[in-house]
Amino acid sequence: MLSFIQHSSLVKIIIQFAGIIAVLCSAVLSIVYGVADIKLETVWRAVIEFDPENTSHQIIRELRLPRVVGAVLVGAFLAVSGAIMQGMTRNPLASPSIMGVTDGAAFALVITLAFIPGISTIGMTIASLVGAGIAVGLVFMVGSLSTSGLTPVKLALAGVAIGTLLSSVSSIIALHFNLEKQLGFWLAGGLAGTGWTSIQILLIAGGIGLVIAFAIARSITVLNLGEDVAAGLGQRNIMIKLMGILTVLILTGSAVSVAGAIGFLGLIIPHMTRFIMGTDYRWIIPASAIFGALLLVLSDIGSRLINAPFETPVGAITSLIGVPFFLYLARGNSGGGKS
Template sequence: MQVRRLLGTIILIAGTLLLIFSIGLSIIFGVSDISLGTVWNSIFHYDATNTSHQIIQRLRLPRTVAAVLIGAMLAASGAIMQGMTRNPLASPQIMGVTSGATFMIAIALVFLPGLSNVHLLFFAFAGAGLGLGLVFGVGLLARTGLTPVKLALAGTAITALLGSFSNALAIHFDVARDLSFWYAGGVANVQWDTVKLLFPAAVIGMILALFISGSVTTLSLGEDVATGLGLKTSAVKIAGVLVVLILTGAAVSVGGTIGFIGLVIPHITRFIVGPDYRWIIPCSAILGGILLNFADILSRMVNPPFETPVGALTALIGVPFFIYLARREGKNI
């Protein structure tokens, strides 16, 4: 146990340093490379007439902050989902949360065009709840109950269904171009006004996640064991779902469909720090922010001056990992 805590402390400290390093790289690298001195001056001695200062302040800084926050939010919500359901395949994308949020955003674009980012955020929250509710509803229809793979299959089916509805709406009402941003996934066009909406959701969601982390650890032992230990499992599940909806809904409303961070990062973290979610959740948040920020940097370098969708890069890591987990858990079907 002491070794696990030491490893968790190392991840938090070293991860924070690596995160700061990645933030520096994200601000420096782009279509036009900028020196560290220019970055420093743009932050502490901003000159509105300097083009490089404007690029840093208006484009790269909000983009970098959004990438870090979204990565942290998706990883933390994935960790909570895996802990509550005892399902190693659980993640916001696989469990229908992301597709539900995108579906409701499509409805908003079609029937309520011109909505502000604040209103889109609420639509994303509602969609995240819809997707998650449908997945568990379909999964509960299984005769032998919910196994990890059956829950994942239900999530895959609901994701495909909601994705089809979203595509149909986009094509019929000619909003495919607007909706394509959420499908591609990324933070290229994020501005400070969007970050101001994302930041409170991230702070509130992470505080709540840390608050219930000990209860999630107990719940991950099994519902019977948790009940025997005096845990109010229903209250913990409701709180956990609320946290997932806050974190994922806000992340999708800003960054679109960025998959597999919530699947891969919690597994890596759990392997290092052990089963205690008081360590898994904060460490996952740090590593998730690092992964998405580096993925965003790579998206600018693959095919310059064009950008590769960040969602495609995270999928390169996540899809093989998902297949591996599905094969490993297949015996539980």
């Protein structure tokens, strides 16, 4: 049955269409349910007949709508980033959180807020991109120091080590400059502060990053077969990797600048998507975007309902799901070979 799904384009289209429907239904639930329950009719009227004097309309338009749109975009960005990283490195443990990319982006945000406290949202996004790039460079440099080469497990260990280091330094800087409350949001991961300005930045970043991701999808499929095979087929591997890294930096950096360090989503979703869709990244990338959006929207709903009226960090929920998944994968790849 699974083999049939992986080879049937029609079934794959149906699965993705069902995923989009599920995202839309989850988005409606996210808008309706929360500390203040709002009727579906009120949501509809707030969209088409907005009344600025109506408190419920204000909550919907200024708080819940940008929040759910942010969850969709951030979830899609992190999942696509994870899929690209796993495809480029042939490393099943690669993801923005495991490879230290999110910690690098958060570290740059801490530095920026400490020394440039009045920086704009766009400035914070740029800082996130720079921090993510620094983290990627450090991870690959440390992982390559081993005499036996850059294996998947060593790359993951280097990512965890660099990520932990950057996270620790971020905490020290935050304590020194009294930024604990201000940075608690980014370090824990959450969507409570998402506004329409943040959505505009995400849309611009997504327009650039996702276009590149779809453009190199076929090349990543070939690269996933092995660098020698890809080179033998005439593919310029270095160029594809540079484009892939640029895509990851754009998508992850913008996502972290808005939602903070949400971990493991980029690890879980690509694996689930490959299991269902097969190994062709022309299917994996769009499906990862859909399922990543769905998981983060559902996680955000859970963050508001688990301990209502207080919010649980979304990053805690995704980590609760992702840590056992990571341990399972690490155990399966303990031999250090590439998948």
